[in-house]
Amino acid sequence: MPPDDRTGPARPGDGDPADPAGIAHSDVGAYALGLLDGADTARFEEHLTDCTRCQGELDRMLGLRAVLDEARGGAAGDGAGAGAGAGDRAGAGAVGLTKTGDAPDSAAAAEGLFARPRPELLDRLLAGAARRRRTERRRRVVAAVAAVLLIGGGGAAVGALGGGGDDGQQSARTDAESVRAMFREGEKHHDVDPGTDVDATVSLVEKPWGTYVTLRIGNIRGPRECDLVVVGLDGERRTVGSWSVPKYGYGIEGTKWDEPLYITGGAALPPDRIDRFEVRTLDGERIASVPL
Structure with missing residues (x-):
């Protein structure tokens, strides 16, 4: 992707030779922070529908948003003095994350820290993340059951079930x-x-x-x-x-x-x-x- 005339530092993903469309995996951070313009956002969301790596990264960032929202709710119940200090810190930290450069208050900073994907895209991402978690859980359960049932074989079956890793071998033992x-x-x-x-x-x-x-x-x-x-x-x-x-x-x-x-x-x-x-x-x- 050729550089554009937006202010601020160039994104690490611009011109990534591994991506003919100029869309890099590192763009997931810029997308989550709301730093992409409309055209780049649309291109990245198209890439996101087929990229499990970026879907997983965005899934983790959305989880971080929930943590920040919870922290913001706790801060709202603190005393006025403590709230002022937290607001100053949040506002100062959020200045570099906004396109306008205005210093928002702590609530606005926490609310605007991550951009929300379009509802239909968010539904697909969450469904995909849930499928990956279910698949991983099934894989662990099948491996554990097989390790219990197939313990013989001079250790060969145990090694195969453990996937060659120390944790798997220890679990099988x-x-x-x-x-x-x-x-x-x-x-x-x-x-x-x-x-x-x-x-x-x-x-x-x-x-x-x-x-x-x-x-x-x-x-x-x-x-x-x-x-x-x-x-x-x-x-x-x-x-x-x-x-x-x-x-x-x-x-x-x-x-x-x-x-x-x-x-x-x-x-x-x-x-x-x-x-x-x-x-x-x-x-x-x-x-x-x-x-x-």
């Missing part, structure tokens, strides 16, 4: 320790299937709502998808949990995948109404059975 602690606490039932050699142990903790179940399973190879099924004394069958087994498997002695897999879930039946647990593939093959 904490989840793994919690699940193993719950496994140690419960009543154990164990069996090795004579046909598949799959080694399965269930640990049961009775709860008011039923039974908390932790399955430790080893000597299982993939690729395959499995269900843990609880079978009641009356023959009723319910799925406790599902997972997939990669090609290398879990709990394979003599390999680097010798760590078993831990699966957690809940059964509505109390322990005294459970006959057995079964591990089945999704095509119906039973690969392990643990009687109580």
Whole structure:
């Protein structure tokens, strides 16, 4: 964007070679402060509809406006002497942020510090920001659940779920320790299937709502998808949990995948109404059975 004849310093975004239209990401600050003229405002708002980076920056600045509005409301309730001092400081700070150069009072300074986007644009920005926050929350929840359910694999699954970052790995380690602690606490039932050699142990903790179940399973190879099924004394069958087994498997002695897999879930039946647990593939093959 070629420089214009407006007074004041040139904006950092003018003539940004990375933007053929001359609209730079740094213009979001000038837009929020109301320093863009009508034509530049229109061009920037057009850019803003497709730029998630600028949308996020403006979203944060709108949040700052709310903080300033709250601070202004608190200042209005102070004594006259304190109010005068705050007004002088706010007015002095706002002089450089107005096009006219007039020194407004503190209320006008706080009100005029940020320009409001057009209502239809503001609606789109707020909706986009809400979608990004929901997506991030879903991503964190899915990662946390997966870290609890897929704790085995010699640490490989934990590393992948943690995204390679220290925080993610620490969270996965904490989840793994919690699940193993719950496994140690419960009543154990164990069996090795004579046909598949799959080694399965269930640990049961009775709860008011039923039974908390932790399955430790080893000597299982993939690729395959499995269900843990609880079978009641009356023959009723319910799925406790599902997972997939990669090609290398879990709990394979003599390999680097010798760590078993831990699966957690809940059964509505109390322990005294459970006959057995079964591990089945999704095509119906039973690969392990643990009687109580």
